[in-house]
Amino acid sequence: MRSRFDEQLLLLNRKMIEMGANCESIIALVAKALLEGKADVAENAAPIGHEIDLMEREIEGICLKLLLQQQPVARDLRQISAALKMITDMERIGDQAEDIAEIITYLSGRTESDCDDIRQMAQACIKMVTDSIDAYVKHDLSLAKSVSEYDDVVDDCFVRVKQMLITMISENTADGEYALDILMIAKYFERIADHAVNIAQWVEFSVTGVHKQE
Amino acid sequence: MSEIMTAKDLCLWYGNTQALKNVNISMPEKSITAFIGPSGCGKSTFLKTLNRMNDLIPSVRITGEVCYKGTSIFDKSVDVNELRRDVGMVFQKPNPFPMSIYDNIAYGPRTHGTTNRVKLDEIVEQALRGAAIWDEVKDRLKKNALGLSGGQQQRLCIARALAVQPQVLLMDEPTSALDPISTSRIEELALQLKEKYTIIMVTHNMQQAVRISDNTAFFLLGELVEYGKTEKLFSQPKDKRTEDYITGRFG
Numbered sequence: 304m305r306s307r308f309d310e311q312l313l314l315l316n317r318k319m320i321e322m323g324a325n326c327e328s329i330i331a332l333v334a335k336a337l338l339e340g341k342a343d344v345a346e347n348a349a350p351i352g353h354e355i356d357l358m359e360r361e362i363e364g365i366c367l368k369l370l371l372q373q374q375p376v377a378r379d380l381r382q383i384s385a386a387l388k389m390i391t392d393m394e395r396i397g398d399q400a401e402d403i404a405e406i407i408t409y410l411s412g413r414t415e416s417d418c419d420d421i422r423q424m425a426q427a428c429i430k431m432v433t434d435s436i437d438a439y440v441k442h443d444l445s446l447a448k449s450v451s452e453y454d455d456v457v458d459d460c461f462v463r464v465k466q467m468l469i470t471m472i473s474e475n476t477a478d479g480e481y482a483l484d485i486l487m488i489a490k491y492f493e494r495i496a497d498h499a500v501n502i503a504q505w506v507e508f509s510v511t512g513v514h515k516q517e
Numbered sequence: 518m519s520e521i522m523t524a525k526d527l528c529l530w531y532g533n534t535q536a537l538k539n540v541n542i543s544m545p546e547k548s549i550t551a552f553i554g555p556s557g558c559g560k561s562t563f564l565k566t567l568n569r570m571n572d573l574i575p576s577v578r579i580t581g582e583v584c585y586k587g588t589s590i591f592d593k594s595v596d597v598n599e600l601r602r603d604v605g606m607v608f609q610k611p612n613p614f615p616m617s618i619y620d621n622i623a624y625g626p627r628t629h630g631t632t633n634r635v636k637l638d639e640i641v642e643q644a645l646r647g648a649a650i651w652d653e654v655k656d657r658l659k660k661n662a663l664g665l666s667g668g669q670q671q672r673l674c675i676a677r678a679l680a681v682q683p684q685v686l687l688m689d690e691p692t693s694a695l696d697p698i699s700t701s702r703i704e705e706l707a708l709q710l711k712e713k714y715t716i717i718m719v720t721h722n723m724q725q726a727v728r729i730s731d732n733t734a735f736f737l738l739g740e741l742v743e744y745g746k747t748e749k750l751f752s753q754p755k756d757k758r759t760e761d762y763i764t765g766r767f768g
Contacts (some may be wrong), residue, residue, distance in 0.1 A: 305765045374724055376751045376763045512753030 308373050315365050315386055316440050322358040323436030325351055326393050327429050329400040330495065334425030336407050337488065340414035348404035355397035359390045378509075385509035389439065392498040392505075396432065399491045399498075406484050406491075415485060418467070420460040424492040427457045431499035438506045447510070450503035457496035464489040521546035521685060521715050522567060522604075527581035529562060529571070536562045538739040539581070544732070546684075549707055549716045551730035551747065553723060555762065558736040560719045564687050567717065568604035569597055585685070602629060605678035609690040611670030613662035613677075618645075618654050621662045621673060625681040640680055648676035649706050668699025672706065679714075686710065688718035692725065704729050723763060727751050735759045 329351040336344030366387045369375060375383055415421050431450050438446035468482040508514040520543040529537040537559045544550045552560035562571065569590060571577045583590050590600055602625070614621050622641040631637060641658070645651040650672040654665070662673055671691060678686055688707075692700040707716055707729050720726050726733050727747060734744040735756075743750060743759040754760045761767050 308765065376723070376727070377754050377760050379764050380752060 333403040340412045345404040352401040359394040381509045385505040392501045424460040428495045435502040447503040447506040461493045518545040525582040530578045532576040546715045548731040551726035551733045552719045554736035559739040560736040602681045604685040605683035607688045619658040644676040644680040647679045648672045685715045
């Protein structure tokens, strides 16, 4: 009856998964570079960031075409409008991962390999992005909610990283610039997690028709 | 906003076939209510019941209640002609009478006893203005109405319905025979008319329901499945059957 429409929605889902996967890999890439002290990470991150930007345009195009051709209502309308909002957050995640990569190049190989909190933040970000896209595709409300709750883990890590950096500066003022760079990186991770929460909230809207902030 | 028409446990049979099953609905005045649903779901039958057009079909049997301004329209004291003056009807296919534009509009008021020429002139102009067609026909009021385009004919029919100063306008797919421009004129007109009148319309065009109606009722197999604010019904339908129908999964 509406097989063409369903095919177009499946295509949209596939593209969302792809874009989500790109977000995961760019976060993983910068996290690994930070923990292993790879200063050349920016040049590897840039192509993924660029790909994410292109995918945002592509998905936007798919959504606008669907709105025009299918004049969707009910769940279809929510799914498409949620996608349109989600890709903005995904694009920001890509940008922020690139920002992290840029800072890493200034660290000239110095690493935070022994900082569990940074590692945990990066892992949590990847998990939150993966889960939020997964929840979108599967219309899984409880998974979407769990992403929002998981944000606390990242926030707690950020607070601990901040404490650690305060101690670092007080013990050795020469580390000040380095500490600020790490603080920026931690803040970017914390922002990425916030974007993942935004995505999850749009998934909740897509499933229930109610946006959490209402 | 107060309710102008209500139905309570309304059932209707054509012979042995039940076309409406326990319909309960309250329609607010000065608003647009849209009825949607697949062919044969009972929406047109229900619309026609609202001004007792079904009285003309011999095999029809009705139980339950339809009230207009709190009074049962089936009550013996109700004069059907008066009911139909208050609750007018515009049909799917424009059906002007084969007479002049002027006489089409004056027909109703004349039937109801208005013969004064000056008064009739005034009613005709008001009705044609009300239906947003005055400027197009004011110089040819004596010409035959059948010479108008389809969209103009439909607005003429709306003007004809307005001429007897109704409270409610029933519209049975009023734009399904019209081109897109005439359709949007009728939609604009409906939005203007709801300032003064209550409009209840059957439409197969769901986007039309979304665009102009305040409330939407979804009928399926003679049952009123879901009724509520149009925006809500089309964004978060409560019933799975509504969701399936409006998203094109059946119907």
